Amino acid sequence: MKIVAQVKLLPASAHDADTLAATLRACNRAANWVSEVAHAQDLKRRNELQKAVYYDTKDTFDLAAQPAVRVIKKVVDAYATRQANLKAGNYGREDSKRRARVESRPVRFREDAAQPYDDRILTWNLNARTVSIWTVAGRLKGIPFVCSEQAGELLTARRGESDLVMRDGMFFLIATVEVPEPQAYEPAGWLGVDLGIVNIATTSDGRTMSGRRVNRYRKRQRDLRQKLQAKRTKSAKRALKRIRRRESRYTTQRNHIIAKKLVTTAERTSRGIGLEDLSGIRQRVTAKKDQRSALHSWAFAQLGAFVEYKARRVGVPVVRVDPRNTSRQCSECWHTHRTNRVSQARFACRSCGIVLHADHNGSRNIAHRADAAWQRGVVNRPRTSTR
Template sequence: MSLLSVRCRLIPGASTAEKLSRTVNRFANACNYALQVARRENAWNKFALQRLVYRELRERFGLSANLAIRAIARVGKRKGHRAGGFKATSVDYDRRILSVDVEAEVVSLSTVDGRVKVPMRIAGYQRHLLRSARGIQGGQLVRGRDSWYVHLWCEYDDPPTLDPQGFLGVDLGIVNIATDSDGEAYSGSHLNSVRHRQRRLRKKLQKKGTKGAKRRLKKLSGKEKRFANHTNHTVSKRIVGKAQRTGRGIAIENLEGIRNRVRLRKPQRSTLHSWSFFDLGQKLRYKAERAGVPLVQVDARNTSRTCPACGHCEKLNRVSQARFVCRSCGLVGNADHFAAVNISVRGWGAVNRPYSGEASRVSLHGSVPESPRL
């Protein structure tokens, strides 16, 4: 079984919106109170914390039994976070306090003022996902700046996983968001230009500091994030679709901790820290799972310094960001493409398949074009 979150916009009336707002506020206050108790008593186990705060959450904050349990469960996931609390932005629901009528486009939610039915706006793609779901396990009520949303947690049967005839290697980067082992580059130039423009505009408005500038900053908030999210959805959909059509799995780099490992000059740090490789990896993972495409992570070390033809590994092979020149056999080509080819080969080892030259030639056929030699 797999879970997928489907977001739908809510259209509450004025009185219903007030009930939802009170529920979100009290839920956040209850979570923060339970968090204080958990820290003081070092009680992060859900059942131990429930014995300490359940009655107080019911009586002091007016939560129903299920909402109190959801608040305690959310606090239990916060273990290890030393600072910070919960903002009044969302409420968790299980299937007992949330139900959906897809045909009537109505969701029923439990609030601190009783049960309410709220009209929803369901687009065509969301309707398809909801109708094909095995069931809805719960959801999350989310308060936006000027709107309300419900994220429905839908359960699906896992599709049959294909037996891959090779792996499509994917090299993640900043100049190019991704480059696959077939040589196709998914450019990040437009996304990077948007980020640079937003960064300059924020700096200018923050320096100005007027009320109008602050209103403008508030309006711009989240715009860059939404654009990057859309770009990652588009890129991941294309990669998974290609792998599914060609009967291959997907191999990606394990980049965990890369921000701590890499040393960069100051002008490059903001670019690295705005690089949403984790979000792209998550989207690739769940889209591949939904399509029955195997996805594996491989060691990222030296993938861009190793020659895919002779295996020679040397730092000087990478002569620039885009250019690769092997110091041993003289192979010349695009560095990101060759890195993706190496990732593709490592994908076989990640699934415990015997590696052989024949298997490599089949899975990487056409990946390394004839290149000029030095």
């Protein structure tokens, strides 16, 4: 399977940093021009587009041969991604104004958008922890980088492209790493996971990962942003710029921790993991005005992605199930009614009388549905029957 490892570049001088920034600007300006040609002439295949724009891209934007090829490939990939989103309905129905607006315009790239590099224009020296990278001013050699111990180990299995990224004046390389993926084992049972806002994750074992801490942190950050925005001073704007990604980093860290706990529990007990398929929930659910911020800042997709990739690395099977009525169905007698959900935290079945925490009841339903889907064979099964 493919994952990514991130390293931080440490340019030796302001000149080197300015050169890297100028390289990103040149590549993205070239990408915007190539995108306009691709849109105007309907050239979405790589060979056709490269034949039409390759020499002009090199000459006009002063790019070397391989960077020009990477720029064209980036544009082709962007149009492929947009087409996949259109097909999936992520930009609305075929007759919607939003979809028509997206289709009528060429794909645009920010001046500091990431630029892909391959081994011809980027060389790694893992022992010295340095890289040699192509820029518009020539090769910059011996640029040091720093990374975590885990990322350093992953880089030994690096394959394919690496992306040069600039964030808040700092430069990073995000490398694609190929790691072995063990065969998923036959689960002895299922660990159902109910995702939510009040409780980020609740398992069918009754374990709850509360979202109280994350929600308090988000409220503090929201209040701080409102105060700084009201001041409208230069120092307030600098502070806003400094803290703008803080909440995202915090949420990502919490999701990594929760995902690791879930996968470790499932692996230790030889079970699989059942998750809700919450794709499109923001379009399906209508939230009250005071709840919209919590709903739209809910990083359930990220948590689900973290669980899936961590599970794949250790061979734990993961099944996505339909979340419909998981909060209204009794996990004991299967009676389903909206009045079973007494409150946000309390579930009381009107048929059998069982009383449970609502999220615990939902996670048990998810575990049952994951087992049923596995037994029906609607998901990929491992070749071996035992772990």
